[in-house]
Amino acid sequence: xxxxxxxxxxxxxxxxxxxxxxLTDQRIAIGxxxxxxxxxxxxxxxxxxxxxxxPRGADVARAHTAQFLDAVRGVPxxxxxxxxxxAPGASSRLRIEPHAPGVDRRLWWGAxxxxxxxxxxxxxxxxxxxxxxxxxxxxGFSHLQAEQIRRYREAWKEAGHDWTPRVSVxxxxxxxxxxxxRKFFALRGEDSHDQIGIIDGLQxxxxxxxxxxxxxxxxxxxxxxxxxxxxxxxxxxxxQLGVDFNLHILQAFAEHVAPALGWQPNTAGPxxxxxxxx
Numbered sequence: 001x002x003x004x005x006x007x008x009x010x011x012x013x014x015x016x017x018x019x020x021x022x023l024t025d026q027r028i029a030i031g032x033x034x035x036x037x038x039x040x041x042x043x044x045x046x047x048x049x050x051x052x053x054x055p056r057g058a059d060v061a062r063a064h065t066a067q068f069l070d071a072v073r074g075v076p077x078x079x080x081x082x083x084x085x086x087a088p089g090a091s092s093r094l095r096i097e098p099h100a101p102g103v104d105r106r107l108w109w110g111a112x113x114x115x116x117x118x119x120x121x122x123x124x125x126x127x128x129x130x131x132x133x134x135x136x137x138x139x140g141f142s143h144l145q146a147e148q149i150r151r152y153r154e155a156w157k158e159a160g161h162d163w164t165p166r167v168s169v170x171x172x173x174x175x176x177x178x179x180x181x182r183k184f185f186a187l188r189g190e191d192s193h194d195q196i197g198i199i200d201g202l203q204x205x206x207x208x209x210x211x212x213x214x215x216x217x218x219x220x221x222x223x224x225x226x227x228x229x230x231x232x233x234x235x236x237x238x239x240q241l242g243v244d245f246n247l248h249i250l251q252a253f254a255e256h257v258a259p260a261l262g263w264q265p266n267t268a269g270p271x272x273x274x275x276x277x278x
Contacts, residue, residue, distance in 0.1 A: 002110040002128070004035030005061040005068070006044040014071035014096045017107075021100040028103070031128050032068075033110030034061040065109075069123065071096045072104050105163060112204075114148045121155035126166045129226070131207040131236060141207040145169060145226035168232035173221070174211040175252040184241070185211035214256035221261055233263065 003013070021028050034057065040046070044057050052060035071077055076093030108128040109120040113135050120127050129145055137144060149167055156165060174185040210217055221227060235253060237246045258264070 002031035002033040002035070002108075005032050005064045006035050006049065006057040007047050008064055008068070010064045010068035011071050011077060011096055014068055015098070017072060018096070018098045018100040018103055021103040021106065022098055026100075026102070026106065028106050029108060029126075030106065031108045031110055032065065032125075033112075033128075034058050065123070069104060069107075069125075072100070072107075074099055074101075105165075108166075108168070111148070111152070114144075114151050117148045117152040118155040121152045121165075122159050124159070124161050124165075126168075127152050128168050128170075128234075129230070130170045131172060132204050134204045137205075139205075141205045142223075142225045142227070144205055145207070146229045149226060149229045166232055167230045168234050169226050169230040170234045170236050171207070171221075171224075171227065172209040172211075172236045173217065173253060173257070174209070174249060175214050175217055175256050176212060177214065177252045177256060181252070214252075214260075217257050218260045221257070 017028070017030055020030075042055070042057065044052075044060055049060050049064070052063075054060070067077075074095045076091070076095050078094045080092050080094055082092075104124065105126075108126040109116075109123065110128045110130060111117040111120050112130070112133055114133075117127055117129070127149070129148060133141065133144055133148065135144065139147075149169075152167065174181065176182050176185060210220055212220065227233060235250065237249050239246075
């Protein structure tokens with residue numbers, strides 16, 4: 001999931017993110033983005049964020065993001081009031097407090113297209129790519145997403161950032177290791193393929209659901225270009241089945257699928273997921 005930047009006060013969010021980062025010893029991974037389609041018509045305007053011309057609010061989201069990134073990076077946001085003599089010798093400009101150095105390296109942008117991925121790189125943000133892209137070129141989803149990742153990394157290099165970002169992809173993966181699994185997921189796997197549809201008024205490509213016995217999954221995932229181009233895999237799991245069953249899905253992947261792909265659990269870093277073993 002991501003924080004919908006159309007609805008956020010950038011400076012308040014900067015305070016919250018910095019405080020959380022300090023409290024958790026730099027273990028956060030905050031996803032932000034323009035947000036997804038919604039029921040409200042220009043709902044962000046109800047929250048007081050007016051002036052945007054894009055009917056989907058992309059300009060509002062990017063303006064908020066620009067100020068948010070400046071704030072978390074320590075760029076001063078307010079003038080010092082010296083009339084009360086409360087801060088002798090202080091700078092004439094004040095940054096947002098608390099300040100968490102380097103927290104911007106733990107921020108991810110949810111990009112839905114190749115162009116947005118390039119924009120993400122220029123902002124110095126990690127890339128989060130989901131199970132859909134708001135593009136349809138005739139290419140398969142995995143190939144299109146792999147190109148998105150390639151273009152992101154090229155744009156990152158051109159931007160001249162001095163650190164290595166992370167790239168995540170999301171997948172719906174359900175190892176069938178019991179009869180209960182078969183009951184819930186077998187039909188999804190048998191009838192699953194990339195799909196073309198309309199979301200937010202844009203022709204989009206939706207990735208398939210992987211559901212099969214572990215040995216079959218390993219063969220299928222080995223052909224997933226984008227999965228292997230990324231360094232982090234986020235598993236999307238259904239909330240309706242409850243915590244215990246979701247834990248079962250994760251354990252089945254960790255025990256029966258991930259090792260065969262060369263992936264290892266990442267529980268010590270800022271993201272709980274799977275990282276491709278170097």
